[in-house]
């Protein structure tokens with residue numbers, strides 16, 4: 001492993017502060033390192049492996065598609081892409097899907113759609129998009145501009161213009177902002193993930209919908225982290241009283257392969273025309289074949305299971321020693337511990353549980369189908385190390 005670390009350090013760009021473990025194989029919610037040590041996984045590669053590692057159904061669909069036709073370009077039709085778009089539209093009521101390779105690119109597409117829609121419907125000077133303070137929308141120059149956290153902006157200015165950030169859950173400020181600016185769209189995460197796993201207030205989300213009607217702007221919901229069953233509904237906005245025009249997603253949709261999607265509602269389904277947008281890999285048949293197995297398994301039964309596991313986690317952790325409070329929704333959980341979050345994550349790792357952090361919290365994003373026994377063992381260890 002020492003060898004591998006030195007190769008990685010020499011040749012891979014220094015953007016990641018990796019833990020000193022090399023992971024070699026996984027099955028379900030278990031993952032094994034190079035020394036044979038086994039861990040219960042509570043992070044799913046930051047919300048990606050929705051049905052765990054090497055899930056049989058996902059792996060079979062991906063392998064079959066890879067051995068049949070791995071890529072064609074978007075000059076031709078392929079079945080997995082069309083089928084995935086159809087099932088996403090049928091399940092959400094949205095009308096069309098643009099496929100990308102990541103969450104940031106899904107958001108780039110949403111921003112382009114909003115700008116073109118606004119130019120056509122409200123005039124060329126209407127391009128401003130309101131996002132929330134403490135949000136996270138990606139790492140490209142434009143999605144960084146959308147991200148309402150100043151520290152991500154450092155070193156990369158000038159960013160794309162046309163973004164205003166207002167405080168989450170502050171209806172008055174949002175109202176004044178959309179009143180005094182010509183707004184193309186408001187973009188929100190219903191649960192701010194990187195911002196510390198904080199669910200927006202129901203009243204605030206409802207107000208976004210009311211203001212959108214009053215001031216004629218689009219609603220974009222960033223479901224990159226919250227989407228695909230994570231919060232106990234297919235998409236997190238379904239927990240709220242709001243009808244988005246554009247929903248973006250990625251992460252869990254692919255189950256472990258890179259795919260993003262910008263789902264377009266009725267008002268914007270025809271905004272993009274030939275040549276307006278594109279991506280070489282977008283709608284890749286292998287990624288789409290895997291994603292189809294994810295989406296098709298997000299049944300009511302599975303989503304109820306997600307909610308039951310969520311209740312278990314909240315009940316176990318709320319009021320436990322060393323735990324100040326628990327936030328989030330479904331299997332997207334933030335834990336404010338008395339000890340620094342990184343310390344808790346490291347101790348949990350030593351005891352065989354992999355967790356994440358989000359700001360000053362321990363963050364849990366376990367597989368949606370994590371067996372109850374594994375969940376219980378992991379939560380027991382987290383409680384023990386948080387004390």
Ligand SMILES: Cc1ncc(COP(=O)(O)O)c(C=O)c1O
Pocket residue numbers: 101102103104105107136137138139189193194222223224225226250251
């Ligand atoms: C809400 C949200 N939007 C966008 C992104 C960016 O996604 P990606 O890393 O796939 O570009 C993330 C990643 O964490 C996210 O949580």
